Amino acid sequence: MTVSRGPVPPTGPEHPPGGAAAGPFGDPEDALARLGRSWTWILGSAVATLVPGIVVLVWPQGTLHVLAVVVGLYLLVIGVFRFVAAFAREGAGERLPALLLALLFVLAGVLCLRNPLQTIAALSVIVGVVWLVSGILTLYTAIAAKELPHRGIVMGVAILGIIAGIVVLALPLQSALALTRLVGVWLILLGVAEAAVAFAWRAALHKGERATTPHGPEPTV
Numbered sequence: 748m749t750v751s752r753g754p755v756p757p758t759g760p761e762h763p764p765g766g767a768a769a770g771p772f773g774d775p776e777d778a779l780a781r782l783g784r785s786w787t788w789i790l791g792s793a794v795a796t797l798v799p800g801i802v803v804l805v806w807p808q809g810t811l812h813v814l815a816v817v818v819g820l821y822l823l824v825i826g827v828f829r830f831v832a833a834f835a836r837e838g839a840g841e842r843l844p845a846l847l848l849a850l851l852f853v854l855a856g857v858l859c860l861r862n863p864l865q866t867i868a869a870l871s872v873i874v875g876v877v878w879l880v881s882g883i884l885t886l887y888t889a890i891a892a893k894e895l896p897h898r899g900i901v902m903g904v905a906i907l908g909i910i911a912g913i914v915v916l917a918l919p920l921q922s923a924l925a926l927t928r929l930v931g932v933w934l935i936l937l938g939v940a941e942a943a944v945a946f947a948w949r950a951a952l953h954k955g956e957r958a959t960t961p962h963g964p965e966p967t968v
Contacts (some may be wrong), residue, residue, distance in 0.1 A: 823856035
């Protein structure tokens with residue numbers, strides 16, 4: 748899931764004092780960092796997770812081919828969200844695992860879309876590995892980032908991801924319907940949790956803004 752790293756950033760001017768932004772659009776890395784810290788970006792990730800979960804549950808009669816395409820598209824989109832969120836991390840040591848995880852999502856999505864007619868076992872392995880690795884890295888982030896206002900929710904989601912990954916890898920699923928239901932339920936749970944994280948982060952940002960602007964809120968651009 749998409750996790751904003753570090754304490755609530757203070758409000759202030761968009762460009763460094765005493766100088767202009769690098770290039771017509773500013774520093775790309777700084778722009779990605781600001782976007783990754785935005786609560787709306789986390790909410791967008793939640794929506795991108797909820798939609799495929801609802802689709803596969805509403806249409807449980809869909810074939811394994813359809814499930815592979817839906818999962819593949821989901822993994823690609825979430826890979827993009829995680830890539831941007833990685834730039835919100837404060838240090839290179841924290842950013843690298845997040846970037847590797849984003850790469851894992853993209854590669855898994857490509858594997859699903861490249862051969863959507865693969866077997867249930869192959870698709871289960873892809874989904875299980877992604878959930879397990881994602882859960883482990885997310886749990887590590889939640890433990891290390893003690894100042895996260897939504898730390899408890901992130902840890903809970905990470906543990907659920909680890910459990911879901913172990914279940915899919917340890918228990919072979921005999922039908923596409925069983926895998927569809929498991930994927931749909933998990934994506935909905937994860938999407939709801941990410942939405943809760945987004946609104947918790949929004950509240951934390953607003954609290955930080957009030958603390959750093961004693962003369963009233965700054966105008967919104």
